[in-house]
Amino acid sequence: MMSGNNLRRVRTDSTTDSTIDRLTPLAAGPDSTASGDHGVPETLLASAAEDVAAGDLDVDDGLVTQSLDEILLALVAMNGGTHGSRLMADLATLFDAQLSPGTVYPRLHDLDADGMLAMHELVQTKEYAVDDTATAADRIEQAAYDHFRAGLFLYASLDSV
Incomplete structure (x- = not known):
C-alpha cells in the first residue's frame, strides 16, 4: 500500500x-x-x-485508454465476472468512453494471457473473472496513484497559468 x-x-x-x-x-x-x-x-x-x-466519471477517451487494463480489471472485479460486451457498455456508461471492440478485446485477451484474468468459454460468449487478485490490486493501486500524482502536478500549475 x-x-x-x-x-x-x-x-x-x-x-x-x-x-x-x-x-x-x-x-x-x-x-x-x-x-x-x-x-x-x-x-x-x-x-x-x-x-x-x-x-459522473466522464473523462477523455485517451485517459481511459491509457489505464484501460486497470479499468478493465476493476470492472471485472466489481462485477464478479463479466463478458466483453458488458465491459464495453460499462465503459460507455461510466466514462462516456466510446472505445472500439478492437481496442477492448485485445486488452482482455492480453490480461488473460498474462494470468490476470481467467476466461471461461460459454455458448456464445466468453466470461472473464479476475484470476490473480493480488497483482490486479497492485496494478489498480499503482494506476490510481500515478493519476493522483499527475493531478496534483496539474493542480499545482494553476498558480503559474
Whole structure:
C-alpha cells in the first residue's frame, strides 16, 4: 500500500522554487493553514467525490485508454465476472468512453494471457473473472496513484497559468 509520504518530496539541493517544491504543500491536504498554502481545497475534493458518487466519471477517451487494463480489471472485479460486451457498455456508461471492440478485446485477451484474468468459454460468449487478485490490486493501486500524482502536478500549475 502506498502512503501519502510518497508525495512529500522536497528538493533541498537548490534555493529556487522548483516544481517539486510547489507540489509539497498539496500533499499537506486541506487542513493546513500556513501562509501561502496551496493544499487541495476541500471543496475540490468534495466536488470530485460527489461526481464519483453520482456516477459522473466522464473523462477523455485517451485517459481511459491509457489505464484501460486497470479499468478493465476493476470492472471485472466489481462485477464478479463479466463478458466483453458488458465491459464495453460499462465503459460507455461510466466514462462516456466510446472505445472500439478492437481496442477492448485485445486488452482482455492480453490480461488473460498474462494470468490476470481467467476466461471461461460459454455458448456464445466468453466470461472473464479476475484470476490473480493480488497483482490486479497492485496494478489498480499503482494506476490510481500515478493519476493522483499527475493531478496534483496539474493542480499545482494553476498558480503559474
